[in-house]
Each structure stands twice: as C-alpha cells, then as structure tokens.
Amino acid sequence: MKLYMKYFSIQFKSQMQYKATFILNIFGRIVMSFATVASVLFMMVRFNEIEGFTVSQTLLCTSIVTMAFSLSEVFARGFDIFPRLLGNGEFDRILVRPRRVIFQVLASHIEFIRLGIFIQAVAVLCYAIPGSGVVWTWDKILTLFLMISCGGAVFFSLYIIYASFAFFTTEGLEFMNILTYGGREFGRYPYSIYGKRILKLLTYVVPLALIQYYPLLYLLDRVKNPFYIFTPVISLLFLIPSYAFFRIGLRRYKSTGS
Amino acid sequence: MKKYFALFRIRFINGLQYRAAALAGLSTQFAWGFMQILAYSAFYRANPGAFPMEFSHLVSYIWIQQAFLALFAPWGVGGNVVDTIVSGNISYDLARPMDIYNRWFSEAIADRVSKATLRCLPILIVAFILPPPFKMVLPSDLFQFSLFLVSAPLAMFTVTAYCLIDHMSTFYTMSRYNAIFVILADFLAGGYIPVPFFPEPFRRIAEILPFAAMQNMPLRIYSGDMAGRDAAYGIVLQLFWFAVLLAFGKLHMRHSLKRVITQGG
Numbered sequence: 001m002k003l004y005m006k007y008f009s010i011q012f013k014s015q016m017q018y019k020a021t022f023i024l025n026i027f028g029r030i031v032m033s034f035a036t037v038a039s040v041l042f043m044m045v046r047f048n049e050i051e052g053f054t055v056s057q058t059l060l061c062t063s064i065v066t067m068a069f070s071l072s073e074v075f076a077r078g079f080d081i082f083p084r085l086l087g088n089g090e091f092d093r094i095l096v097r098p099r100r101v102i103f104q105v106l107a108s109h110i111e112f113i114r115l116g117i118f119i120q121a122v123a124v125l126c127y128a129i130p131g132s133g134v135v136w137t138w139d140k141i142l143t144l145f146l147m148i149s150c151g152g153a154v155f156f157s158l159y160i161i162y163a164s165f166a167f168f169t170t171e172g173l174e175f176m177n178i179l180t181y182g183g184r185e186f187g188r189y190p191y192s193i194y195g196k197r198i199l200k201l202l203t204y205v206v207p208l209a210l211i212q213y214y215p216l217l218y219l220l221d222r223v224k225n226p227f228y229i230f231t232p233v234i235s236l237l238f239l240i241p242s243y244a245f246f247r248i249g250l251r252r253y254k255s256t257g258s
Numbered sequence: 259m260k261k262y263f264a265l266f267r268i269r270f271i272n273g274l275q276y277r278a279a280a281l282a283g284l285s286t287q288f289a290w291g292f293m294q295i296l297a298y299s300a301f302y303r304a305n306p307g308a309f310p311m312e313f314s315h316l317v318s319y320i321w322i323q324q325a326f327l328a329l330f331a332p333w334g335v336g337g338n339v340v341d342t343i344v345s346g347n348i349s350y351d352l353a354r355p356m357d358i359y360n361r362w363f364s365e366a367i368a369d370r371v372s373k374a375t376l377r378c379l380p381i382l383i384v385a386f387i388l389p390p391p392f393k394m395v396l397p398s399d400l401f402q403f404s405l406f407l408v409s410a411p412l413a414m415f416t417v418t419a420y421c422l423i424d425h426m427s428t429f430y431t432m433s434r435y436n437a438i439f440v441i442l443a444d445f446l447a448g449g450y451i452p453v454p455f456f457p458e459p460f461r462r463i464a465e466i467l468p469f470a471a472m473q474n475m476p477l478r479i480y481s482g483d484m485a486g487r488d489a490a491y492g493i494v495l496q497l498f499w500f501a502v503l504l505a506f507g508k509l510h511m512r513h514s515l516k517r518v519i520t521q522g523g
Contacts, residue, residue, distance in 0.1 A: 032441045039450040045457050047305050174282040178289045186293050193300035194293060 003099070007107035015112050022113060029116030037062065037124055040188050051193050053220075056131030058189060059124055061216055064144070065187035066121035068151025068211060069180075070114055076156045078109035082163035092255050101250065102243075105163075134219055143215050143229045150232035151211035155180060157242035158206070164242070167249030183208050190216060207235035261356060262364040269365050273372025280376035288381060291324040295392055310454040311483050314395055318481040319452055321385035321394040323473065328373035329414045330473035332421055332443040339366075339425040349520045359422070359511045366418045398482050405489045409476040412496040417443070417472045419503035426507070429514040447472035454483065471499040 016022060040062050044055040053061070073080070082105065085091045094104045134140055162176040183206075186194065191202050191209045202209040211232045218228035298316055302309050311319070323330070339362050342348050351358050385394035397403040424439045444450065446469035453464050453474050464470060475492045478484040484492055 028437050032437050035441045035445040035450055038445065042451060042456055042460070043301065046308050046310075046455060047301050048308075050300060050304050174279070175285045175289075178286045182286075182290065182293065186297070189297060189300075194296040195300075198293075198296065 004103070004107050008110060011110045012112060025113040026116035026119070029113060030120040033066065033117045033120045036066075036185070036188060037120075050189060052222075053190055054131070054133075056128045056133075057216075057220055059128035060132045060134075060219075061190055061212060062188045063121040063124040063128060064147050064216075065151065065184055065212055066124070067118055067148045069155050069184040069187075070117040070121065071148070071152035072155035072159060073114040073117070074111055075106065075152075076159040077111040077114070078105035078107075079156075079159040079163040081109065083166040086166055089255070091253075102160075102246070132220070134221075139226065139229055140219055143219050143232075146229065146232040147211050147215045147219075150235050154207055154211055154235050154238055155183065157238045158183065160242040160246050164246045164249040167253050179206055179208075187212055207238050210235035262360050265361060266364045266368040269368030270372045273369055274376065277376060280373070284377055284380055287324045287327060287377065288384065291320050291381070291385075292392070294320050299391060311452065311481070313391075315478075315481040315483045316452065317392065318394050319477045319483070321381065322477050322480050323449075325378040325381040325385070326374050326410070328377060329370050329410065330417055330447075330476070331449070332417055332447070332472070333440045339422070340428050343425075343428040346520045348518065352515070352518075358515070359508050362422060362425075363418060366421065367414065370414060370418070397480055398485070402479065402482060402485060402489070405493065406476055406480040409479050409489075409493055409496060412493065412500060413472050413474075413476045416468065416496060416500045416503060417447070419500060419507050420468065420472070423503065423507045423510060426510055426514055429518065443469050443472065446470070448474040448477065452478070452483075454478075466495070468499040468503060471496040 037059070040058060041055070044050070044058050048055070050058065078085070082091075085094075085105070091105075094101060094108075097104060158176065158180050162173065162180065165173045165176065187208065191213045192199050199209055199213065202213075214228050214231040217223045218225075295317055298320075299313070302313050309316075342351065348358075351361065354361075382394070385392075388394070397406060420443060446464050446467055447453075453461060453470065456464055470492075475484070475496055479489045479492065
C-alpha cells in the first residue's frame with residue numbers, strides 16, 4: 001500500500017507538470033460527457049418517465065454508473081492499455097520485478113484526467129438528488145456508496161478480462177467494448193428497460209445490474225427488503241473468475257520479443 | 259484528379275487488409291444497435307404518442323447508422339494526419355507535387371469507404387432477416403432510395419471536411435484530438451439520439467447547423483423520416499455546408515502552411 005501511494009504521488013506530480021493542459025483536458029472531458037447527459041435529459045423530457053423512473057431518478061442512475069465507470073478508468077488504466085504493454089515489451093520488464101504483476105500494472109498507470117468525468121457525474125448527482133425523492137438515511141447513503149465502489153470493481157474486472165484476452169491475441173478485442181463502454185452507455189437507464197432477458201444476463205453472467213438496478217430499487221423505496229442494499233457486494237464475486245482468467249493467460253504468456 | 263484517385267485506390271486496398279479487426283468490430287456494432295433498439299422500444303411502449311418518428315423508421319435509422327458507422331462518424335479516421343503534423347513528416351508531403359488538402363481528403367475518404375465496405379454487408383444482412391420489431395426495411399420507393407444514394411456521399415464529404423479542419427488545428431496546438439469538436443459533431447448530427455428527438459428550440463436550431471448535413475440527413479432519408487420536399491431541401495443544405503467547410507478548410511490550410519516550421523532534420 002505504501003508503495004502504491006509512492007507510485008500514486010509520482011504520477012500525480014508528473015501529470016501535474018503541464019498544469020494548463022491538465023486542466024484543459026479535465027474540462028474537455030467534462031464537456032464531453034455532457035453529451036450523454038443531454039441525450040438522457042432530452043429523452044426524459046420528451047417521455048417524462050420510463051418504466052416508472054422519473055427524470056431525476058434516471059439521472060441519478062446515470063450519474064452513479066458514470067462514477068463507477070470513471071473510477072475504474074482512473075485506476076485500471078493499465079489494463080485498458082494492456083495490449084500496448086504487451087506489444088512494446090513493457091510487460092516483460094514488469095515480470096522481472098519482484099512485486100505482484102497486477103499490482104504493478106495498476107500502479108504504473110493512473111490517469112488523473114479521467115477524473116473529469118467523475119466530477120461531472122458528481123454534479124449531475126447533485127442536480128438529480130432534490131427531484132429524486134430519496135430521503136437520505138444511513139442505509140440509503142450506504143447503498144449509494146456500495147453502488148459506486150462495487151460498480152467500480154465490476155468495471156475493473158471487465159477491464160481485467162479485456163486485458164487477459166490480449167494474452168491470446170496480443171491485440172485488444174473490440175467486442176469487450178460492448179461490456180465496458182456499453183455497460184456505461186446503456187447503464188444511463190435502469191437495465192430493466194432492455195427487457196427481462198438482458199436483465200437476467202446482466203444479473204447472472206455480467207453482474208452489472210447488481211450494482212445498478214437492484215440497489216436502485218431500494219434507493220427509490222420501490223422495495224423495502226434490506227437485502228437489496230448488499231446486492232452490489234455480491235457482484236464482487238465477479239472478481240474471482242476474471243482474476244482466474246488473467247492467471248490462465250499469464251501462464252501461457254510468451255513475450256512478443258524485442 | 260487522377261493522382262488523387264490513385265491515392266484513394268492504394269489506401270482503399272490497404273484498408274481492406276484488416277479483416278479480423280472488422281470482424282471483431284462487427285459484433286460490437288451489432289450488439290450496440292440491438293441494445294439501442296431495445297431501449298427505444300421501452301420508450302415507445304411507455305408513450306407512443308410522444309415518439310417523434312415512426313418506430314420502423316427508427317429501426318432502419320439505427321441499423322444504417324451501425325452498418326455505415328465508418329462512413330459518417332466524426333471520429334476514428336484521420337489519426338495519421340495528426341501524426342504527420344506532430345512528427346514533422348509533413349515536410350515530405352510538402353515536397354510532393356500535390357495539394358496536401360486534396361491528398362488528405364482522398365485518403366480519409368478511402369479509409370472510410372474501405373472500413374465501411376468490410377463491415378456493412380454482414381450487419382445489413384442480419385438486420386434484414388431479424389424478426390419484425392428489429393427488422394430493417396427498404397425505403398418506400400426507388401426514388402427515396404436514390405435520394406439516399408445522393409445524400410450519403412454528401413454526408414461523408416461534409417463530415418470529412420469538418421474533421422480535416424479539426425485535424426488542422428494540430429498545426430497550432432501540437433496535441434491530439436480536440437475531443438470537444440468531435441463530440442459536438444457527433445451529438446448534433448444525431449449520433450447519440452436522432453435529431454427529431456431533440457426538444458423543440460434545440461431541434462429547430464440543430465436542423466440548420468452544418469452538423470445536420472452529416473449523418474442526420476442520409477439516415478433520415480433512408481428511413482423515410484424525411485421525404486419529398488424535405489429531403490430535397492436537405493440535400494441542398496448538405497451541398498451548401500459541404501461547400502462552406504471545403505472552402506474554409508482550404509483557406510485554413512493555405513494560411514497554416516505559410517507558417518509551418520519543421521524542426522530538426
């Protein structure tokens with residue numbers, strides 16, 4: 001952990017070297033992600049509600065998913081660009097160092113400008129809260145916290161799977177985008193609107209609904225069962241298969257040579 | 259003209275080599291279109307009266323958009339223009355007896371067309387054989403289809419001219435993409451949600467901006483959302499904006515080239 005903080009501060013300092021660029025980039029990302037929010041807003045203004053979720057409630061959902069996603073983007077950046085690490089031999093250097101592989105991939109690439117999206121999502125959340133009708137008791141705050149943090153973990157696992165595929169192909173596989181970027185894009189609305197089958201898929205196979213739809217129901221008082229607070233925790237189980245997949249890939253890794 | 263066509267051909271054949279990448283991209287685009295249709299059908303069920311397009315029109319809109327993503331998207335092509343400027347390789351280009359703008363333009367078009375050629379057919383075939391709510395249909399008549407055939411290249415030219423102006427800002431900034439320009443174009447051209455879904459004042463403004471001359475036009479003409487006089491007016495608008503962006507791009511280029519300084523040897 002101490003070592004991670006060391007990496008963290010080094011990268012923070014190096015990325016802050018160009019302050020103007022850094023701030024412009026963050027600003028750019030904030031504006032960029034407003035396109036998504038605007039599309040949700042435009043749709044919701046026209047239709048008023050979707051599956052019983054109002055404008056504010058949908059925006060609440062949008063902002064939570066966006067926050068979870070951006071957390072994974074900041075911290076799992078190393079896995080996002082993993083194919084490049086394999087290609088340019090940086091991964092070989094990682095392998096010869098006496099620290100855990102995953103730790104090093106994580107620690108050596110932290111992308112702070114992606115926090116821009118997080119900031120924007122916080123703003124949307126603040127905008128959505130008054131209209132959403134949520135009474136913020138402790139259990140609700142806990143639910144919100146679990147949704148964001150465990151959500152970050154699920155997206156993180158997806159990035160690990162994406163990276164593991166690269167062991168076999170050396171190239172990034174575009175179809176994983178449907179789960180990472182797609183999870184965020186389609187997570188703008190509660191996953192239930194895509195129909196029962198998609199919801200089941202997102203519950204049992206890729207547990208994105210566990211961090212979004214089910215706890216959202218609790219947050220909005222649609223269900224009273226406190227079990228729903230902890231559905232995001234169950235989604236953490238997804239880390240196991242993705243980690244195992246990474247190990248399998250790692251075992252059959254052959255260097256691309258120099 | 260002949261040399262630019264030759265450039266187009268070289269680049270086009272080169273682009274056709276990436277078949278595996280296209281295959282991987284296909285599944286993503288297909289799933290993407292499918293999820294979008296599911297979302298819109300939820301909205302449609304919630305309130306059919308508030309739906310600004312016919313549902314079948316929307317389905318065609320989405321499938322054509324996915325099939326020809328490479329033709330109309332304001333992103334994903336032209337990265338090499340930026341590289342050329344940043345790396346200084348532009349000095350080679352300057353030494354060639356060719357107009358740089360035309361060269362970049364024909365290369366960008368070749369990239370778009372080759373990518374689209376590889377990807378469009380499988381998506382279109384699947385979209386045509388899907389069961390009804392997801393099934394894509396042909397335009398109402400041959401005339402409408404021929405309007406689409408006019409509008410599609412115009413949209414591609416317009417978006418390419420726009421992207422080149424964006425890339426040329428690299429002459430001044432030396433950094434990569436201006437994401438804001440890309441997102442702005444994508445959103446206002448109906449890349450996120452079709453323009454008819456915009457609420458009223460926005461919609462009227464968006465429909466006369468240059469972005470309306472991009473993917474918005476051919477997609478809505480194909481699907482039948484714009485027909486007859488609307489479609490004809492749309493094509494005139496496309497011609498107008500293409501001419502403006504082209505003229506601006508060429509002027510901008512001439513102006514920038516005057517001040518280009520390449521360092522080192």
